Every structure is written in C-alpha cells, then in structure tokens.
Amino acid sequence: MRLVHLLRAVTVEFDLLGAEFAARNGLHPTDVRALIHLLDAARTDTRATPGWLGEQLRLNSAGTTALVDRLERLGLVRRNRDTADRRRVLLEVQEKATELGWSFFGPVIGGVVAAAEGFEAAELETVRRFLTAVLESTERAGL
Structure with missing residues (x-):
C-alpha cells in the first residue's frame, strides 16, 4: 500500500501544479488536460480531432466544441483541415501553449529528469513497466 499512497501523493501534487498553472493563465483545469492530451498526441503522431479529444476528456460534442473554441481564442490551439480528408479538422497546439507550459513546468520536469539520473x-x-501497468489498470477501471 505504500506505493499506492506514494502514487496518490504524486498525483495530488501534479493536480495542484496543474490547478496553479490553470489559474495563473486563465484556464480551466480541463483546458490543461486537453493541452496535455494534444501534446501527447503530437509526440506519438496521433491525428487529434475534436472527437478524439472529447473521448480522451470524456466530454460530449458541445463541451468539446466550447473547450476548443476557448483554447483557440486564447491562441493555444489551432484548428487545421486535414490535407488527406478536408472534411476532418485536426487540432494543433500552438507554440504559445508550449512556451507557457515550459515556463511553469520546466523546473518540475528538470527535477524529475535529475532524479531519474540517479537510477x-x-x-x-x-x-x-510499473507505471505503465498502473496506467493500464486505471484505464480498465474506467475511472
């Protein structure tokens, strides 16, 4: 159970950091989660559509549209037509969002990288492998 408690503590700290980042930048916590999903999609060459993003965030179509509208208004996300299928819209995180993220989370990421260097x-x-198994377990639980 000590590992469970440690994971919970890390999760709480990351949630607090995410909430602070959101508050400082006039974002909703869901906006931050959306940006994380979109950045992860870009890293894995996943075509991020509004429908895909809504599934990741467990939002309905109207909620997803409002979220993407808000992020687009703030200059953090851009809608682009898919060159392979002009009917499809793809979402792209803008440099402004990346810069905001690094300015806030950079020291935290640096600390995690430094900690990892000791192993x-x-x-x-x-x-x-452990964290992957934990993630898969929580995804299966559907929480």
Whole structure:
C-alpha cells in the first residue's frame, strides 16, 4: 500500500501544479488536460480531432466544441483541415501553449529528469513497466 499512497501523493501534487498553472493563465483545469492530451498526441503522431479529444476528456460534442473554441481564442490551439480528408479538422497546439507550459513546468520536469539520473537503466525500466501497468489498470477501471 505504500506505493499506492506514494502514487496518490504524486498525483495530488501534479493536480495542484496543474490547478496553479490553470489559474495563473486563465484556464480551466480541463483546458490543461486537453493541452496535455494534444501534446501527447503530437509526440506519438496521433491525428487529434475534436472527437478524439472529447473521448480522451470524456466530454460530449458541445463541451468539446466550447473547450476548443476557448483554447483557440486564447491562441493555444489551432484548428487545421486535414490535407488527406478536408472534411476532418485536426487540432494543433500552438507554440504559445508550449512556451507557457515550459515556463511553469520546466523546473518540475528538470527535477524529475535529475532524479531519474540517479537510477540505473534497468531500475528506470522497472519503474516504466510499473507505471505503465498502473496506467493500464486505471484505464480498465474506467475511472
């Protein structure tokens, strides 16, 4: 249970950081989660459509549209027509959002990277496998 409690503590800290980032930048916590999903999609070459984003956030179509409208108004996200299918809209995180994120979360990310440097590659692989299994477990639970 100590691992469960540690994971909970880390989650609470990240949630607090996300809420502080949102408050400082006039965002809703869901906006921050949306930006994270969109950044992750870009990293994995996933075509992020409004429908896909709504599924990730468990929002209905109207809620997703309002969220994307808000992020677009703030200059954080841009809608682009898919060149392969002009009927489809793709979402792209703008440089402004990335810069905001790095200015706030950069020190935290740097601290995590520095902490990881104190571990052997095999230890980090074990941590990666564990966190992946925990993530898959929570996704299966549908929470």
